[in-house]
Amino acid sequence: MNTKGTLPPKPPRRNVAGAPAPRRRPVQRRASSRRAIVGLFALALLALAAGLTAGRCAGTPHTAAPAAYTSPYDWEGLERTGDRLAYYENGELRSDLGVDVSSHQGAIDWPAVAADGVDFAIVRAGNRGYTEGALYADERFSENVDGAEAAGLATGVYFFSQAVTPDEAREEADFVLGLLAGRPLDLPVAFDHEPVSDETGRANHLAGTELAACARAFCERIEQAGYDTLVYGNKRDIARFGGDVPDGRPVWFAEYDVAVPTGQFDFVMWQYTSTGTVAGISTRVDLNILFDAVG
Numbered sequence: 001m002n003t004k005g006t007l008p009p010k011p012p013r014r015n016v017a018g019a020p021a022p023r024r025r026p027v028q029r030r031a032s033s034r035r036a037i038v039g040l041f042a043l044a045l046l047a048l049a050a051g052l053t054a055g056r057c058a059g060t061p062h063t064a065a066p067a068a069y070t071s072p073y074d075w076e077g078l079e080r081t082g083d084r085l086a087y088y089e090n091g092e093l094r095s096d097l098g099v100d101v102s103s104h105q106g107a108i109d110w111p112a113v114a115a116d117g118v119d120f121a122i123v124r125a126g127n128r129g130y131t132e133g134a135l136y137a138d139e140r141f142s143e144n145v146d147g148a149e150a151a152g153l154a155t156g157v158y159f160f161s162q163a164v165t166p167d168e169a170r171e172e173a174d175f176v177l178g179l180l181a182g183r184p185l186d187l188p189v190a191f192d193h194e195p196v197s198d199e200t201g202r203a204n205h206l207a208g209t210e211l212a213a214c215a216r217a218f219c220e221r222i223e224q225a226g227y228d229t230l231v232y233g234n235k236r237d238i239a240r241f242g243g244d245v246p247d248g249r250p251v252w253f254a255e256y257d258v259a260v261p262t263g264q265f266d267f268v269m270w271q272y273t274s275t276g277t278v279a280g281i282s283t284r285v286d287l288n289i290l291f292d293a294v295g
Contacts, residue, residue: 073291075260083276084117085289094292096120100158100271103139105283110147112280120154120187120290122252125176127160130201133168135175145183156187158232159218162203163193164210166217173221180227187290188228190252191218194237208242216246232271235263252288 077088087095097117101108102124113121123144126137138144141157148155159176163169169191176189193211195204206214219229231245234254238245243265245251253267261270269290276287 069264071261072266078260083273083287085270085272085287087289087291095289096154096292098122098154098269098288098290099276099278099281100124100286100288101144101281105140105281105285107140107282108144108147109280110144110151110153113148113278114151114153116279118153118278120156121148122156122158122187122190122288123148125157125159125179125189128162128168128172130162130196130198130203133162133164133202135172137175137179141179154186156185156189156230158190158192158230161191161193161214161218162196162201163214163218164203164206166213169214169217170221173218176222177225185227188230188250189222190230190232191215192232194233206240208240212241212246215241215249219246219249230269238263238265 073087074089077094079086079088084097085095086093086097096119098120099113099118100122110121121144123141124138125141126135128135145155145157157176157180159172161169161172163172193203193214195201215231219231222229229249230252231249232252232254233240238251238253245265250269251265251267252269252271253261253263253265254271255261255263256271256273258272261267261272269288271286271288273287275284278285278287
């Protein structure tokens with residue numbers, strides 16, 4: 001992962017309707033969340049370029065054994081206090097603590113959440129039904145985004161996809177963009193595509209290439225509108241892509257009940273429990289740490 005580098009300034013991107021792209025809100029509490037995403041995007045692009053170059057330069061059909069994966073994080077710097085995790089490097093805090101929420105959490109007291117040490121929130125924008133395929137907005141989307149922002153938390157959103165074609169994925173992205181209506185975000189829009197427990201789930205048996213095409217279509221449409229993207233998943237979900245997230249996009253990794261993550265791939269955010277407790281939220285809630293640029 002990129003450690004301290006930044007990307008060169010980009011020309012303003014435009015949204016799908018041709019209007020100027022929404023400006024991203026500067027994070028007031030701490031800039032580390034934004035630096036992490038930008039720095040890790042840069043590293044992903046460099047790694048992709050290096051892989052392409054190596055492929056072009058290979059002069060023989062001999063295939064070397066893949067190198068053992070090495071995490072960019074030194075997990076000895078991970079500290080746990082109750083259900084809270086923090087990551088330190090050389091004695092310096094290099095992570096932010098966050099929640100991801102939906103209407104399942106009910107009404108949330110966002111000032112109390114912020115006072116309990118939470119830095120950011122990823123809010124569900126909506127979902128596609130896993131049988132009939134209709135699109136639904138989360139009932140508390142606007143309430144949660146407004147409340148989190150007013151409390152000073154950095155905010156991002158996610159959409160629970162059940163797309164089975166790239167066209168459906170683009171439809172989902174347009175649905176999210178309609179809900180955002182140009183609203184600036186501090187953090188990315190996440191694509192969350194998971195199998196469901198119901199065997200009749202419409203997207204449960206997508207081939208890896210089909211899933212990758214859906215993820216790419218969703219993310220590209222969101223990025224065209226000026227937002228950054230993440231791809232969410234656990235080890236099984238990432239394996240469904242064939243082990244490689246489309247175009248090296250940053251990963252939001254889910255793995256619970258482990259001392260340290262065991263995923264053999266890079267990620268920028270770790271959802272480490274689904275049973276966290278936070279003041280102002282009456283239910284159990286997912287807790288996440290977002291890693292700052294490291295190294």
